[in-house]
Amino acid sequence: MNGLLVRWTRWSARLAAELALVLGITSLLAFGLIALAPGDAATRLAQQRAGHPGVTEDQVASARRELGMEGSVPERYVRWLGHAVQGDLGKSARTGRPVLTELAERVPVTLSLAGLTAVVALPLGLLVGALAAMLPWRPARRGLRLTGLLAVSLPTFWVSYLLVVVLAEQLGLLPTSADGGPAGYVMPLVVLALPAVGLLSRVVAVSLREALAQPYVRAAQARGATTVSIVVRDALPNVAGAVLNTIGLIVGGMLTGALVVETVFAHNGIGDYFVQAVNFRDLMAIQACVLCFALAFTATNRLADRLHGRIDPRVSGG
Incomplete structure (x- = not known):
């Protein structure tokens, strides 16, 4: 202990x-x-x-x-x-209010979006990646891999405006801002989750195929081990490590995506705050946002490294 x-x-x-x-x-x-x-x-x-x-x-x-x-x-x-270093990040030149006070109002909005995105993207990315690696029908596997590539490649701003035009303006199915209640989170969630699901699914598919091609897996299959037991015992540690190594890219994607999503869909989060600060050249607010982004990115990566080290002792988590 x-x-x-x-x-x-x-x-x-x-x-x-x-x-x-x-x-x-x-x-x-x-x-x-x-x-x-x-x-x-x-x-x-x-x-x-x-x-x-x-x-x-x-x-x-x-x-x-x-x-x-x-x-x-x-x-x-x-x-x-x-x-x-004394906890005073100054006052916003644009509003005259303490920057920490404004961040305290904005950060929960971004955290809620990021949390919902993670809840949706992680299981969906794992599922799509597993199917892309293990489905017996080759065209289906290729189709899923191409779908993942497309999800990663689509520009966030383009997807955002496409959803607004089609789902909000033409069909009237969803509100365009957070003022519409829970439904106002649907389109931002889709925009942020798409690249995360695409990236995760590709990483999972590649790592799972590599794990299942190892000699010890073939030996286990020859001994009559079931596919489920092989995946759980031998493949999942490799997949978990690959997913944790991708966390930094996912977090970075969420942070940059938040700049667009919160602006387009009128969510008063830290991304929208940062865009307004840059437009006004509000140095104190920009500094605070940059520190938040750097803190989130660095801390998440280090925690992911630590968890990876716990899952696979061969990897240093320190």
């Missing part, structure tokens, strides 16, 4: 150190790129207050002082970092 606690403590410490490094590098790059890009939040804020784009240098300078944008980029980053 003590040994297990020590291992988990060491792993948690390594994870915390890795997260700190990743978040530090990510925040530095994001801050620098946005700060050096043409236009800034001070100009946007001054134009917003004036009601027209023609603002004076004094108006922009006043907005810059209000937003704490004085000084060089390195000075501003160090100042932001000092507040960030």
Whole structure:
């Protein structure tokens, strides 16, 4: 018991150190790129207050002082970092509200979409992949594999607008926003789940075919072992490892997909918040969103590595 606690403590410490490094590098790059890009939040804020784009240098300078944008980029980053490590991510230049407060309102929306997507995509991807590997009819296997490839290849924005035009505008079957209640989650769920199912099914099909082609599987078949017992005992560990290794791609796909889905379907999640922040050059909000994305991606990958190591001792989960 003590040994297990020590291992988990060491792993948690390594994870915390890795997260700190990743978040530090990510925040530095994001801050620098946005700060050096043409236009800034001070100009946007001054134009917003004036009601027209023609603002004076004094108006922009006043907005810059209000937003704490004085000084060089390195000075501003160090100042932001000092507040960030104390849990203060600043105020949004667009709304004037604390960024953490706005994130607390937005993150649950994105998490609910991601959770529903995982509940649908994981079992469906496993099922389609298993069928693509094991169906006796070869054309059916090829058809499922091509379907998986198509699901991965379709652009998220194209699928989103296609569903809106066909299912919402022409047929009137589904609402186009979250204001429509639970039905408002159907189209976003389909858009996010499609690439996840396609990727998972292809990974499962390939790993399952490889596992079933191993000599020890053929030996088990020769001894009269059933297909179910062979799959459960020999193939599933390989499939589970392959699925866990794909988690990073799936999470990355969900995060980028959320930028489109939440904007098109009017879901007030972190993806929609990020798009609005970029359009306004709202540096504090952009930084917070980037940190959330980096945290979700890194933590999920490390947890997947850990689980893979537990499933297959040959793989290091540390």
